Amino acid sequence: MIDLKSICKNSPKPPRTIIYGAAGIGKTTFAATAPNPIFILTEDGLGDIEVPAFPLATSYEDVMEALSTLGKEEHNFKTVVIDSLDWLEPLVWNATCKRLGTPTIETPGYGKGYVEASVEWREFFKFATALRDYKNMNVIMIAHGSITRVEDPIHPAYDTHGLKLHKRASAIAEEYSDIVGYAALKTLLTTESAGFGEKRNRAISTGEHVLYLSGTPGYSAKNRYHMPDMVPLSWDEFAKYLPNGGK
Numbered sequence: 001m002i003d004l005k006s007i008c009k010n011s012p013k014p015p016r017t018i019i020y021g022a023a024g025i026g027k028t029t030f031a032a033t034a035p036n037p038i039f040i041l042t043e044d045g046l047g048d049i050e051v052p053a054f055p056l057a058t059s060y061e062d063v064m065e066a067l068s069t070l071g072k073e074e075h076n077f078k079t080v081v082i083d084s085l086d087w088l089e090p091l092v093w094n095a096t097c098k099r100l101g102t103p104t105i106e107t108p109g110y111g112k113g114y115v116e117a118s119v120e121w122r123e124f125f126k127f128a129t130a131l132r133d134y135k136n137m138n139v140i141m142i143a144h145g146s147i148t149r150v151e152d153p154i155h156p157a158y159d160t161h162g163l164k165l166h167k168r169a170s171a172i173a174e175e176y177s178d179i180v181g182y183a184a185l186k187t188l189l190t191t192e193s194a195g196f197g198e199k200r201n202r203a204i205s206t207g208e209h210v211l212y213l214s215g216t217p218g219y220s221a222k223n224r225y226h227m228p229d230m231v232p233l234s235w236d237e238f239a240k241y242l243p244n245g246g247k
Helices: 027-032 060-072 085-100 112-135 167-176 235-239
Strands: 016-021 037-041 079-083 138-150 158-163 179-195 198-212 230-232
Touching (some): 016 112, 016 167, 027 037, 027 079, 027 138, 027 235, 037 060, 060 079, 060 085, 085 112, 085 138, 085 167, 112 167, 158 167, 158 179, 230 235
Parallel strands (some): 016 179, 037 079
Antiparallel strands (some): 138 158
16 A cells, blocks of 8 residues: 555665777776776776776676676675676577577577567666665676667668667667766867868867767767766766766
8 A cells, every 4th residue: 555654755876877989989997997896797808907807708697697696795896897788799699599499599580589689688787777776886888889870750861879789789778777978089070171162071089088978860878867968088077977976
């Protein structure tokens, strides 16, 4: 029975954050400077960054066991980092194929394998969310980016940056996340003469690594914290806009 005594005040929770972009832009470095992180690796992308990490995961079960361990055991880690989602995807597909008894994700035909993979993806995000809810941990998921063609029924088709995942997995990831940030070099456009009275636009990079946090037709991004459209790719700058400063 529900009554007024059962009403409680919502308290801010750490964010579930996806950071995606080109290789080498600084995504892993960003995550490594979050409060007391622990990495779950599906690719060997740490380089010379010294942070605690589980052994390299070679199966979906390895990833889920690492999440489960963080949920069950006592520890002082404040941030869990999954590096990366797009290298996790083949492991998800293998787990789906094992469950279905099929040799490949394409075998069921008509995209059914990718639909079935939603079961494993949602289980993964459910476990990650549990670490946020019951262990009060930041969740950072790293992904590479890709450019896809958008066929808009109203406007002309255009290219956009997004997660390097199957479209169904990408939709689930964005649904579960509180923040999707596109990491890139800050770019300015300048107009110059192309001769014969014509003009052309030229992109100039400032060299500054930034994180775009509000979506545009050019890239997928979002946030639930009224953050600026763009911040430097730095945890300290990013955390200024999180509940309790991201601590």
